[in-house]
Amino acid sequence: MHQGRLNLTFRLKRTAFSELQDEAVRTLKCIEKYGDGGFEEIFMTKVDFAAKFDSFLxxxxxDCSRLYMPGICLDDECWRTSEDKLHSLLKQGLxxxxxxxxxxxxxxPFEWNIEDGLSKFSDEPMLVGMLNSTQEKSFRVVDVGPSPEDKEExxxxxxxxxxxxxxxxFKDGTIAESTVWDCESWERHLIIKRITEYILWKHFxxxxxxxxxxxxxxxxxxxxxxxxxxxxxxxxxxAFETLSKRLRNIKEIPxxxxxxxxxxxxxxxxxxYPPPPHPLAFENGVSQKPPKFATTCIHPLEVMIxxxxxxxxxxxxxxxxxxxxxxxxxIGESLQDKWGVICDATDDxxxxxMSGHAFRLKILHERGVNLLKNQETNKMKSTSLIDKELFLRSQHSSMINGLHGRYPTYGPVVRLAKRWVSSHLFSSFLTEEAIELVVAYLFLNPFPFLAPSSRITGFLRFLRLLSDYDWTFSPMIVDIxxxxxxxxxxxxxxxxMLSRKSYEENAQEVEPAMFLATAYDKSSExxxxxxxxxxxxxxxxxYARSSADLLTNLINQGSSGPYTxxxxxxxxxxxxxxxxLLHQDKLCNPHQVLFPTEMSPGKHVIQGxxxxxxxxYMSLGGSNKSVExxxxxxxxxxxxxxxxxxxxxxxxxxxFEVWYDSIGGDAIGLTWKRSSKKRGRESTDNDEVNGEPVNxxxxxxxxxxxxxxxVYLLKAPRLQDHS
Structure with a gap:
């Protein structure tokens, strides 16, 4: 206190004040974008270490005596000094x-009792949260230092x-001190981890x-x-670019x-799982050292012409x-004659x-597009419905490609989200495009955070968004x-609002339950x-809420016991x-199964x-002849x-409803649908278990x-709704 004035922020660090300023700027941007609608983002969204930062240590x-001296300082606590020292080194290195x-x-300790004394002090880990910069800066391979002529630096x-x-x-002829963090392109997101581990080892x-x-x-x-x-x-x-050029150069069609x-x-x-090149999908005359085994199935990638x-x-x-x-x-004949590609054609x-990949060709007929422009989609017949689907998919793909360019972390987050949706057997109910749009929403509307720059943080926010969003009374508007x-x-x-008119009559029959609006689909159709x-x-x-809680604990405290x-x-x-349960070796991609399923509860109905x-898999023998x-x-x-x-x-x-994993699951879940048949009162639970459901x-x-x-029976159908 000086001359009657008291500085209430005397313990506020410079770094903390900078973070406070950053939060204020972000809040102003949120208000500018949403106006009165920004209240929920600013004041009602949970902000914690796990969701805010991209990296978490x-x-x-x-046992680290280099970082702090044991004991308690009277003027400046030793742990605050240690925080400043670590912050300074990390800032210098990163x-x-x-x-x-x-x-x-x-x-x-969080639950420290004063009667326990000071023996438990310093046992808690130090926590570090970091917000990444741009993709180019955060994950660059080389750090350029001073010139050797600047001897002091x-x-x-x-x-x-x-x-x-x-x-x-360097390529421009300059010579400089530098550090190099060589790695594969798919490991670039680990560079900051490698740097921090080295700094902590080198200095502490x-x-x-x-x-x-x-x-x-x-x-x-x-x-x-x-x-x-x-x-x-x-x-x-x-391969796709090569295919595109070849298709545009075809002269044999009118x-x-x-x-x-x-x-x-x-x-x-x-x-x-982007498909790797398949040894049986190369053009004639393309040389490649064949492996001994290859997958029997190949997934074709759809292309619209x-x-x-x-x-x-x-x-x-x-x-x-x-x-x-x-x-x-x-078109297929022309590609085959001119370029030696393999053409596989059926009636449909x-x-x-070519180039190790399979491509399925689809033609968009111009009339279908014109009908869409004229808003006559409800009157379209079969061929126009096909064209409508192709048109929507092409519009979606174009927009998502643009989003990936703006947010490089978007792709990995989507992949994690899709893996999670499939792993919990929701593949029958949520399309890949819908998952991509939900993830796009959290990148386009990140407030009160910045857009995520790490896959784990983005995945956590996806789980929280899926669990907390007010799907009943709010459309999700994805303005890509x-x-x-x-x-x-x-x-x-x-x-x-038109889709929600039926809510008061029957809340279970609201369609669509998840309303996703985009520029190409303003009615969520x-x-x-x-x-x-x-x-x-x-x-x-x-499920998303449970997974989000578990993921938050894993980030904050690490895995312990059975919860990994x-x-x-x-x-x-x-x-x-x-x-x-399915035979894993009969799946088209058995190597994509995360965890082989074993069952213990329930009535074992059949063994196949x-x-x-x-x-x-098929044997190729490792020779070109066997490949042919x-x-x-x-x-x-x-x-x-x-x-x-x-x-x-x-x-x-x-x-029943069918629940499955489209990516790599060897288990299918079944739930009984609502039964319209009334059973007699003489029917017992034992009759149901041993009767119709088993059959x-x-x-x-x-x-x-x-x-x-x-096949296992866990629950027999009852009279009420079992969906």
């Missing part, structure tokens, strides 16, 4: 890779970096075992054989190809589709195999290009019109009425033997799991004979 300093570093050390640089410092000549002699950096703990669910298949993306995109657009998630960086306008198209829908097929066949589709006008917003809200239902969405939100990072992608099978008619001999065995777009699901839905349309599940086993490993 827990550092055990119990430089512009990070926007903000917060270091905090709860020197006293060069000595400081080498003293700080030690053995990591090296003199390097802290081993890696005392440092937990939350950055890569979820990578296991995206990797195959210890490597992220996103590394194949360059090959995949290169109408010129005007545009070629990608539709598959793998071509917009949002596929959980548009032809130049013409008035000679037939008017009949069937004739239009046959004309499309004729065009596609001619044309696939071309940020060009919605007030009229657009008015139209979207009117469409939303494309991806969520009929699914998920309100019941399924409620279940999904509950893997638990985020393990689903409780006892929540289903029946469970069907594996068929020898299908094998997930094996090409006719390659199965394009064959997925035994989807075939089984189609058969089950056809055979039991009103009996139905035996029929399920017969439908999937050779593919189904076993």
């Amino acid at each position: 827990r550092i055990n300093l119990k 430089n512009d890779r990070v926007k903000l570093i917060r270091v905090t050390w709860k020197n006293a 060069a000595i400081k640089f080498r003293k700080f970096w030690g053995e990591r410092a090296e003199l390097r000549r 002699l802290l081993p890696k075992e005392d440092i937990v950096h939350t950055v890569e703990q979820l990578d296991f669910c995206l990797h195959l054989d210890g490597k992220d298949p996103v590394s194949f993306s360059a090959s995949l995109l290169g 109408l010129k190809i005007s545009s070629v657009q990608p539709l598959d998630p793998a071509l917009r960086h949002t596929s959980v 548009q032809l130049e306008g013409s008035g000679n198209w037939p008017l009949d829908n069937i004739a239009i589709e046959k004309t499309k097929a004729a065009f596609l066949l001619k 589709e044309v696939n071309v195999l 290009n940020e060009d919605f006008t007030s009229d657009d917003l008015k139209e979207i809200n009117e469409n939303f 494309a991806w969520t019109k009929h699914s998920p239902t309100k019941t399924v969405l409620k279940r999904m939100a509950s 990072w893997e638990c985020l992608f393990r689903t409780p099978l006892n929540n289903y009425d029946a469970v069907v 033997k594996a068929s020898n008619d299908f094998h997930a 001999d094996s090409k006719d065995k390659l199965m394009i777009n064959f997925d035994p799991t989807k075939c089984l699901l189609d058969d089950l839905r056809k055979e039991f349309p009103d009996t 139905m599940l035996k029929n399920v086993g017969e439908i999937g004979n050779g593919f189904i490993r076993s």
